[in-house]
Amino acid sequence: MNMLIDMYDERWLDHLNVAADGATKYLLIDGVFIPGIHRQFSAALTSAQTATLLFEALPSCTDKTRDVSPFIAPYHASNKRLQSLLERCSGWPMISAIETAESQADLSARLAAWCVVDIGDQRFNLRFPDTRRLPAIFDSLTMKQRSEFAGPATRWSYIDRSGRWADLNVPASLSAIADRPSLDDQQFARLVSESEVDEVISTLRDRSRKMTQKYSEIYAVLAVALRAANRRNIDMALKVEWCESCLRGALLNDISEADECLRTWLEKNGNLPPS
Numbered sequence: 286m287n288m289l290i291d292m293y294d295e296r297w298l299d300h301l302n303v304a305a306d307g308a309t310k311y312l313l314i315d316g317v318f319i320p321g322i323h324r325q326f327s328a329a330l331t332s333a334q335t336a337t338l339l340f341e342a343l344p345s346c347t348d349k350t351r352d353v354s355p356f357i358a359p360y361h362a363s364n365k366r367l368q369s370l371l372e373r374c375s376g377w378p379m380i381s382a383i384e385t386a387e388s389q390a391d392l393s394a395r396l397a398a399w400c401v402v403d404i405g406d407q408r409f410n411l412r413f414p415d416t417r418r419l420p421a422i423f424d425s426l427t428m429k430q431r432s433e434f435a436g437p438a439t440r441w442s443y444i445d446r447s448g449r450w451a452d453l454n455v456p457a458s459l460s461a462i463a464d465r466p467s468l469d470d471q472q473f474a475r476l477v478s479e480s481e482v483d484e485v486i487s488t489l490r491d492r493s494r495k496m497t498q499k500y501s502e503i504y505a506v507l508a509v510a511l512r513a514a515n516r517r518n519i520d521m522a523l524k525v526e527w528c529e530s531c532l533r534g535a536l537l538n539d540i541s542e543a544d545e546c547l548r549t550w551l552e553k554n555g556n557l558p559p560s
Contacts (some may be wrong), residue, residue: 288376289318289483290417291448291501298371300442300450302362305384308439310360311392312371315379315414317353322373326358329366334359337393339400339414355400355414357393378416378444385438395436395462403467411468416443421479423453425472432458433466447501482507485528494529506531513543517551526554 301310316323316338327336340346340354360367360382374380385392402411412418413434420443426434435441435455445451468476482504489496496503510531514524530550 288500290376290378290444290446291499293375293444293448294450297444297448297450298368301360301368301371301382304362305440308384308386309389311383311385311389312358312360313355313381313383313396313414314358314374315355315377315412315416317355317415318377318379319373320352322370323351323354323356325370326356326367329364329370330358331364335389337389339393339397342394342397343401355396357389357396359389375448378418378446379414381414381416381419381441381443382450383438383442384440385436387437391462392436392438395434398463399434399466403465404473405470409468409473417446417483418476418480419443420445420451420453421476425468425475428456429460430463430466432456432460433463436460436462446504447499481511485511485525488525489529489532494532496532498532503532509538509540509543510547512540513547516544517547519551 314322314326323336323338330336336356336358338346338351338354338356340350343350346354358367371380383392387395396413399411399413401408403409411422413422423431423434435453435458437457437459438455439457441453441455442450443453485507486496486500486503498506507528510528511524514527519527527547527550531546534546
């Protein structure tokens with residue numbers, strides 16, 4: 286199976302099991318990667334606990350929609366059944382841990398408001414539960430939007446591309462829940478740009494390109510390769526060919542090396558455009 290990030294670090298659960306100081310620890314799970322897993326989480330919780338589906342707030346929510354919905358669930362280190370279930374998520378960018386004084390209902394309402402945002406006259410699915418997308422999304426927000434997004438959370442950790450925990454720099458604000466949040470064109474363009482590496486990796490996999498490196502290593506190589514390609518404004522088809530050649534060859538260490546390698550590659554293939 287083609288996983289989308291590295292397998293989780295072998296001690297990753299230790300981070301979850303550290304008690305939250307004066308706060309409750311909740312899991313944000315992106316259900317799209319293992320459809321229907323919310324049912325197993327609900328079964329693993331105690332009778333007094335529940336998993337809250339963020340897509341329930343969307344109009345015309347169906348069972349099919351629920352099965353791919355991100356959801357919030359409380360976490361306690363004593364729940365070994367829940368820990369066993371979490372191990373199934375390894376290799377998928379689907380787990381955040383949020384420490385907050387908010388109730389589960391308020392946290393769920395806060396995050397549900399950001400699942401679909403306005404961009405001009407369009408509505409856009411903001412994929413923040415996907416931990417590949419989360420840091421770029423958070424960084425693209427204004428300070429006011431970050432406060433509305435994270436609220437009073439004192440810590441927001443997520444599994445990064447290397448399968449290790451990383452943290453957002455949350456402001457721990459008492460901001461109200463956002464009312465129909467929106468992004469401007471510049472914010473949207475940044476998110477599109479940030480997703481380009483993953484899109485190229487997906488394209489290469491669709492072409493049955495066998496990748497033997499760890500996902501984080503592939504991502505690092507192609508991030509540099511695409512920076513060089515975008516400086517020359519070459520088209521997407523050529524970008525994909527260039528990226529594939531980078532995975533077959535030596536790893537790129539920096540943008541200067543990538544620029545030189547790209548120039549040589551374009552000359553060799555008769556595709557050198559004007560600088």
